Amino acid sequence: MVSNCVLTGAPWTIHRLDPAAAPNKKMQAFPNRARPSAPDRRDAPGRESRIMARRGHDIAAFGRHAGRWLHRAVVALAATLALAAPFATVAAQPSAPKGAEGTPLRFGILPLGGAFESRNDWVPLLTDLSRAIGRPVSVLSVTSYEALEKAIQRDEVDMAFLSGKMALDAVTLHGMNVLAQVTRHDGLPGYRALLLSRKTEPFNSLKALLAQPDNWRLARGESRSVSGFIVPQLQLFLPNHIAMETRFRSELVGTHQVTALAVANGEADVATNNTADFERFRLQFPAEAERLQVIWESDLIPHAQIVVRRSYSPEFQKKLQGFLVDYARGTGEKADAERAVLKSLHDLAGFLAADNQSLQPAAKLAYQLARQNAMTSQWVSETARQARLQRIEAAYAEQMNRLRDAGP
DSSP, X not given: OEEEEEEOOOHHHHHHTOTTSOOOSBOOSSOOOOOOOOGGGTTOTTHHHHHHHHHHHHHHHHHHHHHHHHHHHHXXXXXXXXXXXXXXXXXXXXXXXXXXXXXXEEEEEOOSSOHHHHHHHHHHHHHHHHHHHTSOEEEEEESSHHHHHHHHHTTOXXXXXXXXXXXXXHHHHSSEEEEEEEEETTOOSEEEEEEEXXXXXXXXXXXXXXXXXXXSEEEEOOTTOIIIIIHHIIIIIGGGTOOTTTSSSEEEEOXXXXXXXXXXXXXXXXXXXXXXXXXXXXXXXXXXXXXXXXXXXXXXXXXXXXXEETTSOHHHHHHHHHHHHHTTOSSSHHHHHHHHHXXXXXXXXXXXXXXXXXXXXXXXXXXHHHHHHHHHSOOSOHHHHHHHHHHHHHHHHHHHXXXXXXXX
8 A cells, every 4th residue: 555645845845926025136036126106195095995995906916927827826735735745644653663564665756857746656566565565654745855865854754765965864864774776678787867958048058157147047957966066066166166056047956857947937047957858858858858958968877776665674675675676577467567667667677786885976066065165165265275174075985984884
């Protein structure tokens, strides 16, 4: 049995649609308009009708900017209530004893598309997992990396599909082990981060972007996203003395689907993305994808991992790992059906057994980014910079030692 819990509502989207919010560099529906006071007309006849007319104008303006978003939000809310209500109490429970029979195994999912899309993609595989281990599996699908990370910190997730920095933190800070690493049909050991722009001028070349980033509107992933933030920052922007968080005209933060749509629809000029998600985007949004082009790609990034709570018994961890590694292997109707499940799940080919050492490339990326930031930032003195670099070296050494604990 698979239960569902979908947590929706990203704070940044709510803030950007709030017409009363203070203007800032983040994307907003529209800025506040200054309204000069008129004390000499305060009690004039007809003032109430003028106020109502002005309010009506504001409401109409808000509707023009936010109508489509509000419609989507209402639909999403209705779906959330239908899906989450039967299971909300289970997701909110404190961690149950790890050996308890019948206790749901709570599986957390990265928001690669939307929360509902991600949940629906994983349900067939998790149904098979529930059958294999003889206990229910519940699904926690969220709309942001931060929401999933907080759920892990609160011990509300027992097993999860994570990438890069989030998997690294789960293992080194939150008591989890790597069980497996995903593989794809292209046979490559990883994927690449991308920058997308529209094909039409003027915002359509990497040279123009690096020359005048202040003129471009950026759509990027959260700071925990490897391909949406960490790798572009490390391999492209910082070496060109550009900080993604401060140098662009405006900034929109969201999933890879959100960022690609923002550029395609003219709401941003450049977006971070990756090869796997952009391939999926082409299938789901062919008309929008046709407007886009790749203007930069990164080195290979290792694929995502499946992690599980270390407090589970070694025998149970091995059982979970065995299910993943054996899934969609072999011949016959069962294996064919499982391959179809993986095909619809981000075009995965299967899972390889892995341990915590598979996160060493992610640790190295985080280390390199921290060093780059320390080297390019302004400091009160060179002594302060060197002290920061020493702390980075010490933290990296400690991380690598922890990752040598091989897991199950």
